[in-house]
Amino acid sequence: MAESTSNPPSSTLPDGIVPEEVVDRTEKRWTMIMAAMLAIMMVVVVASGVLGALHPASNVEVIDPTTLHLHGEFVESNLGTAVEPDGSVTVRIIAEQYEFVPRCVQVPVGTPVKFRITSADAIHGFLLPDTNVNTMVVPGFVAEVRTRFAKLGEYLMPCHEFCGLGHHAMWAHVRVVPQGPPGNPFERVTCATQ
């Protein structure tokens, strides 16, 4: 007994049991590593927010989803592409089970485009591949995303939030067309559904 207590614990413990002070040291080291990782992540979150690289998926703007079709910005005649006085374009879309209204929108190339989109029922998603456009569409809120299309083409616009049995068939598209002459050849243009 006397000889075992005089030895360092590490040499007296059976195989597989780690001495207490080694456990303490390891735990302390990992605690510091975790604290450092947390600190780095906090710095990244705050810095990217301050520098404007990180922002919520949409502005916080509420709307009554039960009266979209009756009055206000999202009545049927106001949907689609509209040209603003400054030459930029606003596209208004309603997402509902299981379609986007309108199913196709045209926007001029190289022009600032603002998408305003809201849902009439469930949570939907609004995504344009290869662009910065990617947001949830939550009933009761208006999602707003700004972008600019650099080249002509057609973008598939799938719903990417599961919204029910018809989710897989819920999609629309954006057609990027040449800029027209001054004036507004794009006002509320909707293209044929294919």
Ligand code: CUA
């Ligand atoms: Cu709408 Cu999925």
